Amino acid sequence: MKDFRVLFIYPNTMMATLVPASISILYPCLKAFGIKVELFDTTFYKTAEKSFEQRRVDLLQIKEFNLGVPLIKSDIYKDLNKKVVSFNPDLIAITIVEDTFPLAKSLLESIKHFNVPTIAGGVFTSLAPEEVMPYVDIVCIGEGELALTELCDKMSNGRDYTDIQNLWVKGHEKKPLRPPINLDHLPFLDYDIFRRDRLCRPMMGKTYTMIHIELGRGCPYACTYCEAPQIKGLYAEGGHTYHRRKSPLRVLEELKHLVAKYKPDYINFNAESFLARPLEELQELAIGYRGIGLPFWCQSRPETVTEEKIVLLKNMGCKNFQFGIECGNEQFRRKVLNRFCDNEQILETARILEKNSIQYTVNNIIGFPDETRDLIFETIELNQQIHPTTINCFMFTPYKGTVLYKYCREKGYLGNNAVHQLVDGTELNMPSITYQELKGLQRTFPLYARMPKEEWARIGFAERFNEFGNRIFQELREVYYKRYFS
Numbered sequence: 001m002k003d004f005r006v007l008f009i010y011p012n013t014m015m016a017t018l019v020p021a022s023i024s025i026l027y028p029c030l031k032a033f034g035i036k037v038e039l040f041d042t043t044f045y046k047t048a049e050k051s052f053e054q055r056r057v058d059l060l061q062i063k064e065f066n067l068g069v070p071l072i073k074s075d076i077y078k079d080l081n082k083k084v085v086s087f088n089p090d091l092i093a094i095t096i097v098e099d100t101f102p103l104a105k106s107l108l109e110s111i112k113h114f115n116v117p118t119i120a121g122g123v124f125t126s127l128a129p130e131e132v133m134p135y136v137d138i139v140c141i142g143e144g145e146l147a148l149t150e151l152c153d154k155m156s157n158g159r160d161y162t163d164i165q166n167l168w169v170k171g172h173e174k175k176p177l178r179p180p181i182n183l184d185h186l187p188f189l190d191y192d193i194f195r196r197d198r199l200c201r202p203m204m205g206k207t208y209t210m211i212h213i214e215l216g217r218g219c220p221y222a223c224t225y226c227e228a229p230q231i232k233g234l235y236a237e238g239g240h241t242y243h244r245r246k247s248p249l250r251v252l253e254e255l256k257h258l259v260a261k262y263k264p265d266y267i268n269f270n271a272e273s274f275l276a277r278p279l280e281e282l283q284e285l286a287i288g289y290r291g292i293g294l295p296f297w298c299q300s301r302p303e304t305v306t307e308e309k310i311v312l313l314k315n316m317g318c319k320n321f322q323f324g325i326e327c328g329n330e331q332f333r334r335k336v337l338n339r340f341c342d343n344e345q346i347l348e349t350a351r352i353l354e355k356n357s358i359q360y361t362v363n364n365i366i367g368f369p370d371e372t373r374d375l376i377f378e379t380i381e382l383n384q385q386i387h388p389t390t391i392n393c394f395m396f397t398p399y400k401g402t403v404l405y406k407y408c409r410e411k412g413y414l415g416n417n418a419v420h421q422l423v424d425g426t427e428l429n430m431p432s433i434t435y436q437e438l439k440g441l442q443r444t445f446p447l448y449a450r451m452p453k454e455e456w457a458r459i460g461f462a463e464r465f466n467e468f469g470n471r472i473f474q475e476l477r478e479v480y481y482k483r484y485f486s
Helices: 021-031 052-058 076-087 098-114 123-127 129-135 145-156 228-237 248-262 279-289 307-316 330-337 343-355 373-384 403-411 435-450 453-461 467-484
Strands: 005-010 036-041 091-095 118-121 138-140 167-169 200-203 206-214 266-270 296-299 318-326 359-366 390-395
Touching (some): 005 098, 021 145, 098 129, 118 129, 123 138, 248 279, 318 373, 343 359, 390 435, 435 467
Parallel strands (some): 005 091
Antiparallel strands (some): 200 206
16 A cells, blocks of 8 residues: 555644644554555634634633744645645545534535545544535544555555445445454554644643643543543444543553653643543553653543542642533533532542642533523532632533434524534523523633622623623733732
């Protein structure tokens, strides 16, 4: 396959520099067979008025920062066409999440006249393949490492490829999923296909060279707003277990390789719930990590947190921990979100992190179906009882395939509205609260969550998107920065 060429397209949210694990592992898989691979990455093109991270700055979710990477000024579609001409690929592969599907469609439309075979993969593609198929020739459902290499092999040798597991070739039937791959058998992640400045990542107002290490795939939990349980369900239909982890030894070997190669100053442990693993595995990781010694970031859930595990993280060098509150009402969390930890577990998680001097970020979501203003203020009240370094407030987004997407459809809340980024969510036509009210609560959420209640009356004015409300918000923003971001 040495003469075979694959062009990856990564339609990304503007200036979102979190490097995708998908391309970082598919690239070395193909390279191992001698396949020539190049990438067209949209990250630094101006595809929106404001970047996702800048929107979060505006909403007081993160500190102001300067990434130090300029936007590409040339036309994204002309540049993609030039890339196809110069590289002359035999196959074009694109990875898609629902947030970037509109951009992906427009990119694919701009190059369809080349008549190069196209394949799409990614979470959205796996859960809504019928929506993606009109724009490509092949859809990959589930994991792509083995499917893509087999496809390249058969295409390069002129053989029939309509029978490959995990693939749906246009005009043919979908093929069943093969068993999930053993993660320890994969090659190490390889970021060489990306520009070096794609490893830049803002945190706490500073920019770090950050590498991301994949610890596992899947999640043991089944939140109704998340796509992970649905991917797990696809594999369960074929009798396969999707959720699994890399062994500690493999993680440490890969980390040492990546640190030596890319010389980062920060590590992101990429796992849905880092602490949802046996204590013995964490201890083995902690011992081996002493030789690496770099600060790192990870996320987990309150029900996985114990003091013993957090002390391990502290001794390893954990600088920032992230966990989700999502909604402050326990009954709503259980009944609607399928999350069963109680508020005391959330408060205890915060206390343990604070006791061990680990900075932490909490995630909140507002605008769930049938949520009310009173329920949102229960979430705010819970945030008031803890002392996170940063507070995220995202808008609910009903991703296709999820339980809550189906619920919103059945209730008639969704209409034909497109999915946006987590910052904007999706405008639902529900009677309990308006989208405009949700946007006002989103921008004032950190103010309500951290400022004394005596100031809440003034904060209420800042919910309004008029001249007076905007002025009050800017005044409160300056106060917030001095008190909580200094």
